[in-house]
Amino acid sequence: MRKYDRESNTRIWTGVPKKVINALMAVFSVYCIGMTLFSTELPETKLARFLACVVIIGYLIYPVRKGKVRPNSMPWYDIVIMVLGAACFFYFAFYALDIIKLSTRIQPIHIAVGIIGTLVLMELCRRCVGIPILVVVICLLTYALYNQFQASGDPYLMLRNVVYKLFYTTSGVIGTPVNVCYTYIVLFIIFGAFLERTGIAAFFISFANKVAGWSSGGAAKVAVLSSALCGMVS
Template sequence: MMKSLVSTGRKRKFAALPHKTLIIIAALFALGVIYGNLFVISDPLIIGILFLSGLFSMLFLVIGSRANAAERPTIIDWGLSALSLATGAFFLWNADVISSRITLLEELTPLQFFFGSSLLFLSLEATRRTTGAGLTVVVLGFMAYNLFGHLLPPPFGHGLIEYSYLLDALIFTTDGVFGVPIQVVASYVFLFVLFGTLLSFAGGGDFFFNLAAALTGKSPGGPAKVAVISSGMYGTISGSPVSDVVATGSITIPIMKRLGYSARFAGAVEVAASTGGSAMPPIMGSAAFILAEYTGFAYREVVYAAIIPAILYYLGVFSQVHLRAVKRDLRAYPDDIPTLKQTVINGWMFVVPVAVIVLVLSLGYSPTMTAGLGAASVVVAAACSPRTRMSLWRVVEGLGETTLRILPVAGACAAAGLVIGGLSMTGLGMKAANVIM
């Protein structure tokens, strides 16, 4: 039962030519997002429409409907992808009319009703494929409360909300699907993920791993400590626990198991260490950007507030690893780790992009501009050495991979927008607060 709630769709692996085609399309999409964020001032509704429909058109082809889905997209997948593009085209073509209409007073036209319902269905299906049935059920529960809450007694009951009214608020305003979560992902999050992806593609992940190994690899439980420190360092450039596990865990877990550490212990250390990556400044998870947007605080203030808790978290994980290593006499890292001097000489250029991010952020620039300058500094810094210099195709791969990494986030944020939009219609948040008081 629990497995079915958290099970997500299968992420497909395409053959060489289809994969290259997908990367090129995803890279062009990334360039469009970069251009729209750094050089164009657009209506938030238009940004959300283009971003979400573009991602959905790729999502249904890349992520299957089930964990055991076919390796190739099915007719249904192609149909959902085509419907995503058609929905995006309709909303973009009618953006002026949609943005100027009076919500809940002007009746939806048949085409608006059809494409609005289509986008609602696409958002729910994207949520199910990327996050599992659990979150989808939660969203459906909130929607059911919106539609049938008028049947409940006080204090949780509310006035009658027809489906057309719910659709109007959730789809045709910036309070629902195109609300703050998607707006944040389409701007701050996307560009910061681009920064982390390019830095990883240039070899930054290996540098931070070697740096952690040189610092703690020879002490008791060295590989586990390397997992903690390297995950924390990688978290500063990725902000994603999943990519953190993939980048550092693929190295640390096999080494820990080879030296006699249990598979459970090795996996637990890596998961605990990588989870903190989303709270490690300066590149934090999407929740930090949403928090800054909702509270009105500058993003750098959120970063400053997170520094001490993040350090304390990793200090706690590191202490647990050290105490267990001493108690169980866990072996240190093998002898083939690079020295600290060698690591710094080979990878000093990877410190530059992180320093650029910290400097630009502290000078008061917007998070969007900070991430854009940081991503550009990665390409420039990597070009300082023939070993790290990225070719044009490598940069294209980095752009495309950024888009693909955003796909699961888009599904979750679309779901969040549906919940937030529904809450604003019914006032459930205030009612719950009053009941608690």
């Protein structure tokens, strides 16, 4: 399966490491549900912390390249990249209010954190999706850097402005797509997995088959009814 399905070509964890990662996933799921329902923090804080967790989980799952992967193995450089990337987003989450007050007057340490965090996230995207998405990102970044340089004429100001808008505002990496993912998509995936594992989804499909499967156009009616039942639960 790993040979033909890109999504299944991930690290292989067995035994205790697998249980630890499964527990980490469960904690992350509970965290997402709790934060979505009860948190009143700044969006920058919530989304930065969410991406920090995504970086950790992503590097635990996806190896540097697709191919033969040894069970329960993670290279030291992946651990370093994972820790650095997560630390950058946790740093932003912790100091979000102070950084927001600085606006584009961020300091060199903030620029360094933003660059490292962005590069780590880009590498994770390459591992998950592939090189095409990375090419698109690089082209857009080049365009943004060029425009900022044309406006300011100063390489430092160019870099500072781009890093601030890209990493420290909700119009960058923690923008609308990540917000939608954090607020809705993750919850739908969690509850969808819950329905699947508990057998409720199969029950709804069987129930819809019993009710409408025998009639004319039964397949369409079954699809509509089962979808409505699953959607009602989620």
